[in-house]
Amino acid sequence: MKIAYDGTDFSGYQVQPAGRTVQGEIEKGLWRLFDEPVRVASAGRTDAGVHARGQCISFSLQNQSIPAEKVAIALNTRLPRDISARDSEDMPADFHARYSAVQRVYRYYLYPSLTRDPLRDRYVWRIRQTPSIAQLNRYASCLVGEHDFTIFASARDRSDRRVRTIDHAVFFPEGARIVFEIAARSFMWHMVRSIVGTLVALEKNGASQAELQAMIASGDRSLAGETAPAQGLVFHRVVYHTDDRLAPGRVPSVARTAGGVTE
């Protein structure tokens, strides 16, 4: 199932002892709809305040009274206004929203402006100066490929391995906003926001591409910029493989995109 949410009023995606969570609301809605307790898996566990346009979740049901492709529509009537189920389909039993995902795509929205804009503030990071998109893209190109991204790991990161492979990373304008899109099989906790905060600070200070490369190579987390605020981040899309359905475990050849929403 593909879901979208406004993260503003959630304590994050994942169920936790206290606080309103996206997962909690969805599991509550499914319970009401199917009259059975359901635990859902997700492609990514977004933080408090982070939004999603193309998050994907998977779950198993005993109650098969509603055809799989109608479950999203039915669930919508049981979800709060800030979450919506946008699409649902039946998947093979070994499909798992988290483990079957081969690519996660995040977008981060920058809004260069001297004054607050109440019609945008919920979904952007407002920055005072207008950065050079060309320079930001020079930095972004240094991220693409396999690198040890220790400098973008949070101090609380528990990963045993900080090597990740970035498939693409690009800045582009969209009206008055600047969008950063980054795609990888997996990210570390806070990694995208740390990258954005660092690249914006580098651009402001007129740093060269070589300086960013040296920073990454150093593995010194103290060199990274501040973590950009949660509200600018949107979990945009998850990519699975059609092959997963046919021959799980095989190297996939054709990528299938879920959650690709044109802005």
Add this chain to the structure above:
Amino acid sequence: MKIAYDGTDFSGYQVQPAGRTVQGEIEKGLWRLFDEPVRVASAGRTDAGVHARGQCISFSLQNQSIPAEKVAIALNTRLPRDISARDSEDMPADFHARYSAVQRVYRYYLYPSLTRDPLRDRYVWRIRQTPSIAQLNRYASCLVGEHDFTIFASARDRSDRRVRTIDHAVFFPEGARIVFEIAARSFMWHMVRSIVGTLVALEKNGASQAELQAMIASGDRSLAGETAPAQGLVFHRVVYHTDDRLAPGRVPSVARTAGGVTE
């Protein structure tokens, strides 16, 4: 002063006995800033749930401790998150945000989609079918010029005269949304939302331009469609005249635009 606000959590612009209002919050902020009671005039009194990007207000101050062009920045620190003061300047004593305005521009945002989108719902009217923009523009062209718009008047409308002159009215796509922009010196209460609701219904029913023209000519309010919901409407811009500053009362020749924000 040019102001912007997210209308979602307001009972409307205008101060009223109960409820949180935009005018109330601004007057409270000005009082705290200048230590004197201030009453503000506005270019338009938007309804509950209606947003503004380029609303304009005017007021007089005894306390002149802050230069006029810095008042917006200073006031911002005393305003709630859903209102911002974007720009301020000194005007001649006979300037009045309401009476000096020669054009008001509204935008209405339609979002054709079968499913809710929590990242858009606050600022759009979601409609199920994708309308023909070309057909909507054929209807819109019938509105331009001077007409008796009785059919778009609310049942509670108290205007003694329902003739208005529409300067322009146009639909255009903006990503996945369809924007309707309409400009006139003045509108009746609920008029823009009544126009949008009516044109969308006409398009759905495959009505001709001639049918709309006949409806308008009939003056029969029962023929108008439902009033489109408040959250899709944004008070976009107000136009004043530079001539107002030089020779108030004279026929103006050069229009000066306040509040024009590029989307």
